[in-house]
Amino acid sequence: MARRGRPGGLSANQKQLLWEQWQAGQSLSEISRLLCQNPGSVHRVLSTSGGIAPHPRSRSSRHLVLAERETISRGIATGQSFRRIAQQLGRSVSTVSREVARHGGRDQYRASTADESAWEQAKRLKVCYLASVPELRQFAAEKLALQWSPEQISGWLKLRFP
Numbered sequence: 001m002a003r004r005g006r007p008g009g010l011s012a013n014q015k016q017l018l019w020e021q022w023q024a025g026q027s028l029s030e031i032s033r034l035l036c037q038n039p040g041s042v043h044r045v046l047s048t049s050g051g052i053a054p055h056p057r058s059r060s061s062r063h064l065v066l067a068e069r070e071t072i073s074r075g076i077a078t079g080q081s082f083r084r085i086a087q088q089l090g091r092s093v094s095t096v097s098r099e100v101a102r103h104g105g106r107d108q109y110r111a112s113t114a115d116e117s118a119w120e121q122a123k124r125l126k127v128c129y130l131a132s133v134p135e136l137r138q139f140a141a142e143k144l145a146l147q148w149s150p151e152q153i154s155g156w157l158k159l160r161f162p
Contacts, residue, residue: 010037010045018045019053063118064091064099069111072096076106136161 010018014035021031028046032039059065064072068089075085082100086093100106103114130136136157143153 010041015045018042066115069114072099073109073111076109
């Protein structure tokens with residue numbers, strides 16, 4: 001039976017199962033029963049992305065990974081300089097220095113905590129450039145009214161506003 005009350009958040013595994021079932025053609029009610037969730041919770045997840053599964057989150061190769069953060073943590077524990085740690089990682093000294101400063105300094109730096117914090121910080125809301133520039137938004141709206149496709153508008157905007 002589905003849970004009652006305020007719709008709660010779904011875990012990452014539940015969301016993955018939700019999208020798999022949605023792709024397979026299951027109804028909202030069937031999915032909510034399978035997940036033991038309120039149908040409102042399932043509807044909220046589906047409606048936020050228009051019924052299309054979002055791309056899975058992934059990290060850029062430019063960002064530090066947990067293994068690199070553990071190397072930093074071990075280097076700090078053994079008293080190594082940032083320069084030495086950076087050489088081991090093949091990274092810039094400033095990268096290591098900023099990483100440690102951002103996550104508590106030499107005394108409090110922990111690799112797993114820093115990694116979780118960085119992953120959460122990367123989820124922050126980012127405003128779409130088109131939404132933040134009224135002039136561009138107006139041009140796009142006018143082109144949509146003229147039945148231009150999003151691809152045509154995008155190409156036109158790139159030429160007009162390089």
